[in-house]
Amino acid sequence: MEIDSGDPSSIGCVERDLRNHERNMREEQKGHDAETLIEFFTLENEKSPNFYFEYELDDDNKLMRCFWADAESRRSYGCFGDVMVFDTTYNTNKYSMIIAPFVGVNNHGQTILFACGLMSNESTESFVWLFTQFLHAMSNQAPPLLITDQDAAIAKAISIVMPVTFHRFCIWHILNKFSEKINAMLYNEQYHRLVHIIKDSETPDEFERLWNEAMELTNLGCNEWLRSMYDIRSRWVPAVEEGADKSLLARHGLLEHKASILVDDASLTDARSTYLLGEFENLHLRVKEIDIVGNTGIPNYSSKSRESQQFIEDPSEVRAKGCGKRLKSSKEKAISKCNRQCSVCGVAGHDKRTCPTLNSRSNAFAYDMDNTSNEPGEHDTFTTIGSSNRQIGL
Incomplete structure (x- = not known):
């Protein structure tokens, strides 16, 4: 704003004015x-x-x-x-x-x-x-x-x-749970081995063999969570996934490799490039006619009108199940502490050390003791006799 105005004095407002305007807008939007x-x-x-x-x-x-x-x-x-x-x-x-x-x-x-x-x-x-x-x-x-x-x-x-x-x-969520579900010592020793088995196994048979060997050598086969994960291995282990078309990536990689070679050869001369560009259009149309899977067009939708x-x-x-506990500020902690009740009188706002009831009882007891010590009695008589005996050497 200062640059647009050319001079700080030409802005027409200060930082506090902008903050007040923002506050007013928030109040209107509330x-x-x-x-x-x-x-x-x-x-x-x-x-x-x-x-x-x-x-x-x-x-x-x-x-x-x-x-x-x-x-x-x-x-x-x-x-x-x-x-x-x-x-x-x-x-x-x-x-x-x-x-x-x-x-x-x-x-x-x-x-x-x-x-x-x-x-x-x-x-x-x-x-x-x-x-x-x-x-x-x-x-x-x-x-x-x-x-x-x-x-x-x-x-x-x-x-x-x-x-x-x-x-x-x-698989990222599952691997992150290994540290919680497995013994700490076994986790430090076997985590990387298990990750290697899960990610690098190329066939279901290879995964089954390596996994069973690891379970037997480390005694992890008794872990209930690992057993439950093994039961649903087709849902998260790449080598054991069922139903997914694994040949899709292979076909894509092969076609991409062949196409890159063709483009490299055609780009060497203008004549080759012109010919390939012309053939691309015809080839694309012929490929699209071979197999049509569904319609991926985007229909128009009319949403709710503003009038209605x-x-x-x-x-x-709301509180979602994965949001965790909210961190409290120091002010909130201080306020919550003020709600504690005294163990002596049951009144909130103080504890046993500062309880006025207990302090008043202590003060009254001390006052009574002082008054009692000032009155003559048996204690004073024995004190006088003891002093006299010491004076006469008895």
């Missing part, structure tokens, strides 16, 4: 976050009909879940949606709602976003709704391969909505 989000989605849909979104409200008109996918993400799914990764994250927003991105990898090895969702809970019903909206946005084309963690609700929802999709568990849109309440703050 209570309208969900409504603003849906308005933004509606405007995006008006600008681009291929922007897809959907949402649901609870009985109190509070936002319960929503889903969206823009035109570019939907086109990317048509090109790179053969393998998709789905996971949920926590503590990423003010209301602690679960954000659920659908991601993949493009031809440059870059992570790309296909779609995204927000949910207030991680029930099977929520995941079924989310996956259903995903299929609606992607022309009912389910991904051939879907990678997730071992969440039971996600697995059940996939079996309901995408029964033909090959569901695989993320009702007032939407902000979602309630």
